Amino acid sequence: MNEKQITDLIERMRELGHIYSYQGAKKLILEYEKLNKPEKVKVPEYIEDWIFKCQLLNNFSLSSALDSNTIHLYAKKSEFVKKWLNDKNNQDLFARAWLTDYEAEKETKYRVKLKNTNDYLNETEVGFHFYNNWKNNKTFTRKELEYSDFSWVLDCPGIEMEEVE
Numbered sequence: 786m787n788e789k790q791i792t793d794l795i796e797r798m799r800e801l802g803h804i805y806s807y808q809g810a811k812k813l814i815l816e817y818e819k820l821n822k823p824e825k826v827k828v829p830e831y832i833e834d835w836i837f838k839c840q841l842l843n844n845f846s847l848s849s850a851l852d853s854n855t856i857h858l859y860a861k862k863s864e865f866v867k868k869w870l871n872d873k874n875n876q877d878l879f880a881r882a883w884l885t886d887y888e889a890e891k892e893t894k895y896r897v898k899l900k901n902t903n904d905y906l907n908e909t910e911v912g913f914h915f916y917n918n919w920k921n922n923k924t925f926t927r928k929e930l931e932y933s934d935f936s937w938v939l940d941c942p943g944i945e946m947e948e949v950e
Contacts, residue, residue, distance in 0.1 A: 791815075826882040829928060831862040832869060833889040836882055847883050851876065868932045894924035896947040897938050906938065924949045 795810040828836070838859065839845040849855050853867055860866045869875050881887075897906035904915040905922035913935055930936050938944045 823881075823885055826878055826885060826887040827890045828878060828882050828887055829865075829869065829926070830889040830892070831860075831865050831929075832879065832882070833887065834862075835860050835866050836879075836887065840883070847880065850883070851879070862929075865929060865932050892926040892928065894926055894949045896922060896924055896949055897930075898945045898947060900943050900945050906935075908933070 791811055791814050794814065798810060835850070835856070838861075839850040843859065845855065851870060856866050856870070857863050870879060898904065899915055902915075903917045905917075906913060906915055906925070907922050913933065925935075927936075927939065930938060939946070
């Protein structure tokens with residue numbers, strides 16, 4: 786509600802004889818709005834990035850943002866975005882985030898390393914692979930590893946998961 790709508794509502798309440806103090810009525814209305822404000826939708830970071838890119842950088846419509854071809858061409862982590870959006874519940878969350886307010890779930894990121902070597906997991910255009918270069922390796926959340934069918938590293942005794950800030 787904007788200031789004019791609040792003032793009009795208070796005047797109407799006064800006319801009906803239900804209210805006597807302008808400040809008291811305004812406070813009541815603002816508290817009511819706080820209680821009825823929807824919670825922020827929580828989405829993974831790559832979905833937050835995708836919504837930001839769609840709405841603010843490319844000015845896409847919601848249907849374009851959900852389109853598999855558009856995602857493939859423009860999304861930074863297109864495979865993750867597509868896989869996440871394949872779930873009907875996630876599509877509902879995406880639409881709510883698109884229309885209201887959203888925030889990224891803060892997930893712990895990990896470096897995935899083979900034990901007894903200096904080989905770290907990386908992702909390139911051709912897929913996932915381990916190679917010896919700890920300075921240039923990627924970090925992954927658990928969800929990213931699961932969505933990329935690489936969740937086996939989470940339970941593998943030959944793998945070290947190094948938590949990253």
